[in-house]
Amino acid sequence: MKVDVFTRELVLPLYLALPLLSIAVMMYSIALYTTVYESRQDKLCEAVKESAREATPLAPTPEEMDQHFGCSADPVYPRRHACPSCFHPTILNHFRDELFPPVPDEMYLFPRRPAGFFQPRPVRQQNLVKSVLLAPQAVCVDVCPFLVALVESVTHDWRTRLEIRRTWASVAKTNHWPGQGNLNTRLSVIFVVACDSGYSEQCAASEWRHLQEEAELFRDLLVLDMVDSSRNLTLKIISGLYWASRHCSRSKFFLKIDQETFLNVPVLLDLLAYHEKRLQRSVTGHIYTQGRKVQNTGPSDGSLRDFNMDQFPVFAAGFAYILSREAVGRVVALFPFYPAIGREDAFITGVLGRGAGLQHFSPPHNIFFAEFSSRISGWCRLLQDGLVTITGIGSWSQRANLWASIISSDSLTARRVGHDHRDRQLEPACQPLGEHHL
Numbered sequence: 001m002k003v004d005v006f007t008r009e010l011v012l013p014l015y016l017a018l019p020l021l022s023i024a025v026m027m028y029s030i031a032l033y034t035t036v037y038e039s040r041q042d043k044l045c046e047a048v049k050e051s052a053r054e055a056t057p058l059a060p061t062p063e064e065m066d067q068h069f070g071c072s073a074d075p076v077y078p079r080r081h082a083c084p085s086c087f088h089p090t091i092l093n094h095f096r097d098e099l100f101p102p103v104p105d106e107m108y109l110f111p112r113r114p115a116g117f118f119q120p121r122p123v124r125q126q127n128l129v130k131s132v133l134l135a136p137q138a139v140c141v142d143v144c145p146f147l148v149a150l151v152e153s154v155t156h157d158w159r160t161r162l163e164i165r166r167t168w169a170s171v172a173k174t175n176h177w178p179g180q181g182n183l184n185t186r187l188s189v190i191f192v193v194a195c196d197s198g199y200s201e202q203c204a205a206s207e208w209r210h211l212q213e214e215a216e217l218f219r220d221l222l223v224l225d226m227v228d229s230s231r232n233l234t235l236k237i238i239s240g241l242y243w244a245s246r247h248c249s250r251s252k253f254f255l256k257i258d259q260e261t262f263l264n265v266p267v268l269l270d271l272l273a274y275h276e277k278r279l280q281r282s283v284t285g286h287i288y289t290q291g292r293k294v295q296n297t298g299p300s301d302g303s304l305r306d307f308n309m310d311q312f313p314v315f316a317a318g319f320a321y322i323l324s325r326e327a328v329g330r331v332v333a334l335f336p337f338y339p340a341i342g343r344e345d346a347f348i349t350g351v352l353g354r355g356a357g358l359q360h361f362s363p364p365h366n367i368f369f370a371e372f373s374s375r376i377s378g379w380c381r382l383l384q385d386g387l388v389t390i391t392g393i394g395s396w397s398q399r400a401n402l403w404a405s406i407i408s409s410d411s412l413t414a415r416r417v418g419h420d421h422r423d424r425q426l427e428p429a430c431q432p433l434g435e436h437h438l
Contacts, residue, residue, distance in 0.1 A: 241323070
């Protein structure tokens with residue numbers, strides 16, 4: 001009997017406490033749900049406000065006006081939303097966010113590849129070339145440029161380098177594009193060549209003297225101590241990017257460009273400045289998404305036999321592509337731990353780009369980064385600012401004639417609509433070029 005009384009006194013309060021415990025648990029759940037809901041609402045409101053701020057151009061504050069962009073007190077270029085009219089009309093009309101998307105994620109599912117192919121190897125495969133015979137003395141010294149262009153060249157081709165300096169690369173010295181006044185930000189140009197100090201036939205005494213004189217005169221020559229060959233092109237470019245990223249560590253973007261490619265400097269600079277935040281970990285250019293077959297065309301492509309895939313991954317065409325500063329740092333760090341292949345563009349922007357988690361950007365159908373264009377149509381589109389790059393400019397006379405056409409076209413346009421490039425017509429008269437331009 002005593003046990004029954006004890007049991008009743010012990011169990012009865014527990015039964016009475018159960019409903020109270022259930023009510024407490026329910027109230028706690030409701031309170032927790034309310035807290036999470038309000039937190040999500042606050043985040044949503046902040047996101048909406050941020051979106052509204054992004055969508056609505058606001059007048060810059062005095063602090064923003066004094067804030068310098070890029071890597072030094074010079075240059076100062078306009079904020080994207082504070083002064084949209086400061087940018088080139090081509091950017092505002094053809095390179096808005098929705099017209100300049102990254103490559104969709106599903107494009108990176110192809111091609112099928114061996115397991116771990118895009119992962120760094122546990123042991124070092126090769127080394128960067130850090131030995132430099134001649135270094136540019138006028139690059140990233142007084143002014144840190146927004147964009148650094150690396151022009152791939154060979155030791156004996158001094159005439160082509162000279163013509164490039166006289167044409168589109170002249171803006172590195174003047175910061176001025178014909179008919180458009182000063183540019184929004186700055187460009188520096190480096191010519192990357194290779195010369196093996198231990199191989200006398202490739203770096204003869206007379207040729208070495210010419211390189212020294214050229215380097216002393218123009219101060220834009222980077223001579224790497226390595227054998228210059230088509231199979232070493234990947235090593236040459238990645239080593240050039242390494243040097244540039246070390247000595248121009250605060251520059252925002254790095255352009256690799258071939259000698260045969262002509263660059264529309266103001267359009268590219270405005271494109272990168274306008275989309276700088278979106279392009280922080282990016283590859284920009286003429287992007288091949290899928291279906292590019294791997295083919296061995298000769299002895300220089302022998303390393304492609306070890307590629308183990310019948311298609312290349314997403315990559316940027318090698319005639320001109322732009323890497324952000326963060327992208328350069330990532331691919332340079334990964335390079336020693338990947339077996340290199342002969343196709344420099346597919347390896348750096350494709351294989352290393354995939355391993356580094358980079359985003360690839362290009363306008364729809366690559367219409368502004370022309371792979372190859374017929375002479376007349378390509379020149380006219382570039383004169384109308386309808387192209388960022390045009391390639392296939394094989395001779396120095398073609399390059400000079402195209403530059404003369406830009407000067408004459410901009411002079412006609414300036415007389416027609418005034419000297420302010422913001423009022424420039426998007427489709428100025430493009431007269432058929434004469435036979436002397438062909």
